[in-house]
Amino acid sequence: xxxxxxxxxxxxxxxxxxxxxxxxxxxxxxxxxxxxxxxxxxxxxxxxxxxxxxxxxxxxxxxxxxxxxxxxxxxxxxxxxxxxxxxxxxxxxxxxxxxxxxxxxxxxxxxxxxxxxxxxxxxxxxxxxxxxxxxxxxxxxxxxxxxxxxxxxxxxxxxxxxxxxxxxxxxxxxxxxxxxxxxxxxxxxxxxxxxxxxxxxxxxxxxxxxxxxxxxxxxxxxxxxxxxxxxxxxxxxxxxxxxxxxxxxxxxxxxxxxxxxxxxxxxxxxxxxxxxxxxxxxxxxxxxxxxxxxxxxxxxxxxxxxxxxxxxxxxxxxxxxxxxxxxxxxxxxxxxxxxxxxxxxxxxxxxxxxxxxxxxxxxxxxxxxxxxxxxxxxxxxxxxxxxxxxxxxxxxxxxxxxxxxxxxxxxxxxxxxx
Amino acid sequence: xxxxxxxxxxxxxxxxxxxxxxxxxxxxxxxxxxxxxxxxxxxxxxxxxxxxxxxxxxxxxxxxxxxxxxxxxxxxxxxxxxxxxxxxxxxxxxxxxxxxxxxxxxxxxxxxxxxxxxxxxxxxxxxxxxxxxxxxxxxxxxxxxxxxxxxxxxxxxxxxxxxxxxxxxxxxxxxxxxxxxxxxxxxxxxxxxxxxxxxxxxxxxxxxxxxxxxxxxxxxxxxxxxxxxxxxxxxxxxxxxxxxxxxxxxxxxxxxxxxxxxxxxxxxxxxxxxxxxxxxxxxxxxxxxxxxxxxxxxxxxxxxxxxxxxxxxxxxxxxxxxxxxxxxxxxxxxxxxxxxxxxxxxxxxxxxxxxxxxxxxxxxxxxxxxxxxxxxxxxxxxxxxxxxxxxxxxxxxxxxxxxxxxxxxxxxxx
Numbered sequence: 001x002x003x004x005x006x007x008x009x010x011x012x013x014x015x016x017x018x019x020x021x022x023x024x025x026x027x028x029x030x031x032x033x034x035x036x037x038x039x040x041x042x043x044x045x046x047x048x049x050x051x052x053x054x055x056x057x058x059x060x061x062x063x064x065x066x067x068x069x070x071x072x073x074x075x076x077x078x079x080x081x082x083x084x085x086x087x088x089x090x091x092x093x094x095x096x097x098x099x100x101x102x103x104x105x106x107x108x109x110x111x112x113x114x115x116x117x118x119x120x121x122x123x124x125x126x127x128x129x130x131x132x133x134x135x136x137x138x139x140x141x142x143x144x145x146x147x148x149x150x151x152x153x154x155x156x157x158x159x160x161x162x163x164x165x166x167x168x169x170x171x172x173x174x175x176x177x178x179x180x181x182x183x184x185x186x187x188x189x190x191x192x193x194x195x196x197x198x199x200x201x202x203x204x205x206x207x208x209x210x211x212x213x214x215x216x217x218x219x220x221x222x223x224x225x226x227x228x229x230x231x232x233x234x235x236x237x238x239x240x241x242x243x244x245x246x247x248x249x250x251x252x253x254x255x256x257x258x259x260x261x262x263x264x265x266x267x268x269x270x271x272x273x274x275x276x277x278x279x280x281x282x283x284x285x286x287x288x289x290x291x292x293x294x295x296x297x298x299x300x301x302x303x304x305x306x307x308x309x310x311x312x313x314x315x316x317x318x319x320x321x322x323x324x325x326x327x328x329x330x331x332x333x334x335x336x337x338x339x340x341x342x343x344x345x346x347x348x349x350x351x352x353x354x355x356x357x358x359x360x361x362x363x364x365x366x367x368x369x370x371x372x373x374x375x376x377x378x379x380x381x382x383x384x385x386x387x388x389x390x391x392x393x394x395x396x397x398x399x400x401x402x403x404x405x406x407x408x409x410x411x412x413x414x415x416x417x418x
Numbered sequence: 419x420x421x422x423x424x425x426x427x428x429x430x431x432x433x434x435x436x437x438x439x440x441x442x443x444x445x446x447x448x449x450x451x452x453x454x455x456x457x458x459x460x461x462x463x464x465x466x467x468x469x470x471x472x473x474x475x476x477x478x479x480x481x482x483x484x485x486x487x488x489x490x491x492x493x494x495x496x497x498x499x500x501x502x503x504x505x506x507x508x509x510x511x512x513x514x515x516x517x518x519x520x521x522x523x524x525x526x527x528x529x530x531x532x533x534x535x536x537x538x539x540x541x542x543x544x545x546x547x548x549x550x551x552x553x554x555x556x557x558x559x560x561x562x563x564x565x566x567x568x569x570x571x572x573x574x575x576x577x578x579x580x581x582x583x584x585x586x587x588x589x590x591x592x593x594x595x596x597x598x599x600x601x602x603x604x605x606x607x608x609x610x611x612x613x614x615x616x617x618x619x620x621x622x623x624x625x626x627x628x629x630x631x632x633x634x635x636x637x638x639x640x641x642x643x644x645x646x647x648x649x650x651x652x653x654x655x656x657x658x659x660x661x662x663x664x665x666x667x668x669x670x671x672x673x674x675x676x677x678x679x680x681x682x683x684x685x686x687x688x689x690x691x692x693x694x695x696x697x698x699x700x701x702x703x704x705x706x707x708x709x710x711x712x713x714x715x716x717x718x719x720x721x722x723x724x725x726x727x728x729x730x731x732x733x734x735x736x737x738x739x740x741x742x743x744x745x746x747x748x749x750x751x752x753x754x755x756x757x758x759x760x761x762x763x764x765x766x767x768x769x770x771x772x773x774x775x776x777x778x779x780x781x782x783x784x785x786x787x788x789x790x791x792x793x794x795x796x797x798x799x800x801x802x803x804x805x806x807x808x809x810x811x812x813x814x815x816x817x818x819x820x821x822x823x824x825x826x827x828x829x830x831x832x
Contacts, residue, residue: 002623004478004522007485008514016442039440042768081689086754088761107765134699141705141725144657148553246655248551249543280492281483293539296547316547348488355490355509362441363772 013354016361016388018381021201021368024215027222032200032215033371035364043108043204044365045115045214050226051100051192054167059176060188063135065093065100067185068193070131072124077131080121089114097168098228098305099198108204112213119217122193127185136177143174150244151316153417154251161238161413162257162310166231195223201372203364228306233257237410241322242417250322250418254329255312256411260304261377265402267390269302272402274349275341276300276332277313281348283332284313292328294321306376311406322416336403340396350391357384420771420793422781423614427622429630430602434781434790435617436609438774444510444610447778448520449786451605452598453500454577455570455638455716463577466497467541467586468594472504474533477526482519489515497575500715501786505775510610514620521624524604527595534588541583545576553656554826561824564650565664565719569641600631605785607778641666641717649823658705659726660826661735664719665815667711671787676799677811678711678720683759684751684808685709685722685742693722693742703730703738720815732825746812750805763800 021033053061069084069091071077084091087110093102102122106114146152156171163169200218202211235257259266270278277284277300284298298315317325361367361384374383422436457464472495473482486493491508493516506516549555558574566572577583606625608617644666668674685691686709697703707724726735770776777793784792814820 002627004518004525007479008512008518010489010515011509011511013490013509040768040772042765042772078690078695082758085687085690085758085762088758088763088765090762090765105765105769107761107768110761110765130699137702137727138698138705141658141727145553148655148657150551248546279487281487289540290536293536294543296540296544316543316551318543318546348484351490352487352492355487355512356492358490358509359443359492359507362443365772 010351012351013358013388016358016384018361018370018384019367020371020381024212026197026200026215026218029225030197030199030222032202032211032218033368033375034202034211035368036205036211038108038203038205038364041107041109041205042105043111043206044103044105044202045111046201047102047218047221048198048200049100049102049193049196049221050098050198050228051188051196052096052098053170054097055192056188057176058170058172059180060184061095061100062172063132063139063180064185064188064193065095066135066139067127067131068093068102068125069118069121070125071128072121072126074124075121080117083117084114087113087117089117091118100192108206111204111206112210115214115217119220123220125189127182127189129182132182132185136180140174140177143172147174150247150249150251150418151314153242153244154253154415155314157240157242157417158253158255158312158413158415161240161415162233162255163231164234164236166233168231168305194221196226197221198226199375201368203368230307233308235411237413239414240416242415244418247418248319249316250319250416251314251316252322252325253312253314253415254326254412255310256413258302258309258311258406260307260309261374261379261383265406267387268394268398268402269406271349271353271391271394272336272399272407273300273302273311274353275345275399276336279349279352283336284329287332288315288317288325288328292321294318294325304376316418319418322418326414326416330409333403333407333409337400337407339400341399343396346394346396346399350394353391354388357387420777420781422790424785424790425618427601427626429626429628430600430633431621431625431628432605432785433617433621434605434607434785435612435614436607436777436781437612437614438609439611441611441774442510443507443774444513444516444608444612445774445778446506446508446513446516446520447607447609447775447782448504448524449605449607449779449782450502450504450598451603451633451786452502453498454573454575455499456598456636457570457573459570459573459578461582461586461590462573462579463541463575463583464586464590464594465502466575466577467537467583468591469495469497469502469504470537470541471527471533471591472523474530474537475528476519476523477528479519479522480528482523485515486519491516498714499571499575501783503779503782505778507775510612513608513610513612514624517620517624520606521628524599524601524625525628529588529592531588534586534591538583538586541576542580545580545583549574549576553654554660556654557660557662557824557826560650560652561662561664561822564648564822564824565666566641568639569716570638571641571714571716596631597634601625601628602631602633605782607782607785609774609778638716644819647818647821647823649825651825651827653827653829655829656826657828658728659732659828661724661726661732662824662826663722663739663821664824665821667718667720667815669717670713670715673799674811674814675718677803677807678718678815679713680759680800680803681746681808681812681815682709682711682720683763684755685746687759692745696742697724697735697738701738702727703735736823743812743816747809747816750809753805756803756805760801764797767797
């Protein structure tokens with residue numbers, strides 16, 4: 001007879017198989033990584049360019065990225081899009097602080113054709129004035145919508161606060177669209193796309209010759225090797241509330257500059273971060289959503305760049321509980337600094353993290369993303385074996401130590417809008 | 419081709435199993451045949467509020483998420499106007515944990531006052547965050563009652579108003595559970611590197627003893643045929659005037675559904691569609707424009723939506739929209755364009771099928787439609803569509819009296 005009160009026995013995860021993609025060099029220091037043996041007919045190529053928002057200005061980075069397929073001397077934007085459609089390809093461009101990533105998705109039998117179309121469009125892009133105006137209009141309208149959202153306003157503000165006086169603090173404002181010139185975009189494109197390739201990730205089951213052809217073509221985007229410059233941040237905590245009278249909720253962001261994977265405390269701190277706010281059963285969710293019902297969601301997360309990282313708590317709460325929420329966050333952090341986490345809770349988080357890592361390593365696309373996460377820092381895949389080991393070994397005392405060392409309440413900036 | 423096995427337990431639970439040998443993970447997906455359309459008009463938002471309560475502990479297990487996380491897994495759910503779908507993704511060797519948790523909450527919930535109180539608040543904050551505190555957030559709260567007068571699609575999944583959620587009582591919650599949460603109202607799908615016999619045995623072990631209940635008949639008010647074009651204007655604090663044309667389209671099981679879907683892909687194509695080229699590039703009338711379908715079980719909506727450029731009027735736009743519509747009613751889509759759309763569909767489908775969770779949800783959904791194997795037949799239906807079919811269909815769909823228009827006007831000095 002089934003006793004429903006007894007949980008099934010669990011089997012822990014002891015090890016995970018990680019694999020590395022094949023690597024060829026496009027040029028010294030500019031790798032192409034290839035994952036083949038794909039069980040289905042999907043394929044993609046990701047081109048990473050040193051063309052993020054910090055390299056010059058966010059407006060140039062964002063508009064140039066949006067205009068990569070805007071026409072050449074012989075083909076209009078519409079013709080190029082039709083050509084990509086004819087091989088069933090999709091493409092998107094995402095711009096982060098340090099990189100712009102162009103991704104093409106297609107069936108493996110068409111990926112090479114899609115890439116050739118894209119390659120021709122990109123190497124010969126002329127940025128027609130008309131296209132520049134169109135994208136400015138579209139983006140400006142979208143920004144107006146964004147700037148009415150409290151979460152967007154709070155996010156922009158904390159970015160300005162944390163990264164003050166560095167290129168990382170820059171955000172796009174309405175006025176930027178009026179002053180941007182086509183010639184600036186062309187200059188940006190020539191410098192950071194035609195000579196800005198930093199690496200390529202390729203997934204798909206095709207012959208080695210196809211991969212080598214792509215590799216050869218990628219050399220057209222190679223310039224001198226580029227190193228992201230290190231920044232120093234003031235680290236000064238700043239507290240500010242911006243009133244928005246018509247808002248129904250208040251967005252809260254609490255954060256500080258942190259480290260990335262290269263730091264010895266990274267893994268231990270990520271376990272702490274999970275306990276605090278990075279899973280559904282976290283301290284913040286249990287208290288602020290599941291006990292108090294102040295919010296639909298609250299979470300903490302760690303973001304990484306080449307030379308540093310940052311830590312952030314984010315939520316939207318009922319307007320009248322803004323102060324109460326901030327106090328509860330403070331209380332939860334202080335509890336982690338003064339009390340030991342119960343063994344059972346730590347065990348749960350360990351199992352959860354290893355289960356999530358197993359999932360993050362499941363399938364060629366996921367595995368390549370994992371690899372990309374260490375490659376960025378010049379580390380190798382063995383990082384994840386160290387991660388498993390460290391997660392298994394970490395003690396409740398170390399968790400408390402991490403909280404004291406890195407989450408001093410006075411070191412955190414607090415921004416609220418609403 | 420997605421291979422699957424189907425079996426049924428004596429208590430009426432339908433189970434689908436799809437073997438995927440390459441993954442160390444397992445997916446357990448439960449589709450309950452209940453959505454916002456099954457609510458009464460005085461108590462809307464209930465199916466969704468209920469979904470939240472399903473995570474508040476069950477009759478024998480005080481906490482749902484804890485044991486699943488301890489097993490290295492994760493869970494979530496969503497509610498639509500038609501269905502409520504729950505899923506668990508966890509390491510395959512801990513499959514039992516998901517089956518144990520899901521079977522206990524199908525058996526009965528803990529029904530604590532605290533859980534109801536808290537989830538009411540959480541859902542109210544969700545209501546504010548997603549529908550009220552965003553520009554254009556309340557559009558669907560306005561568009562639905564404009565398009566539907568009788569059918570329960572006239573309210574959104576989140577509910578008609580916050581008050582309905584505030585007023586939810588424990589007795590309502592219990593009655594809702596009894597009516598909709600039992601084996602014969604559920605489709606369970608398991609994916610992972612297992613053998614069929616093993617899955618049968620484990621599913622029966624956990625779910626077999628749940629009492630059978632009768633699946634209640636769904637009798638929904640029929641939406642009367644619309645007899646005239648309707649339009650409504652709302653004034654909001656938004657940065658630009660926005661428009662939402664909505665045309666009634668065939669229900670999910672009707673072949674016309676696929677025609678509507680393909681037509682919306684053609685009309686809404688970014689950068690190259692006639693709408694995009696004419697209205698954005700040539701006339702600079704709008705800053706964005708799109709077409710899509712709601713994809714609902716019963717009669718759905720085909721939407722054409724976008725935002726006007728500063729200084730352009732709704733009247734100018736209206737003329738142009740009807741010109742575009744007239745184009746699709748009279749002109750055949752070129753063979754080339756149709757081929758492009760079809761190959762794009764193939765690509766999109768191949769990428770979707772990569773994800774285990776996607777496969778589980780789709781198999782379950784097609785089973786609800788009548789046969790999980792529909793997942794393997796759908797592409798063929800799309801690929802067989804001809805330009806003539808689309809033109810004929812456009813003439814039915816875009817009959818003027820079949821449409822409504824919601825205009826969101828920018829508040830002056832906003």
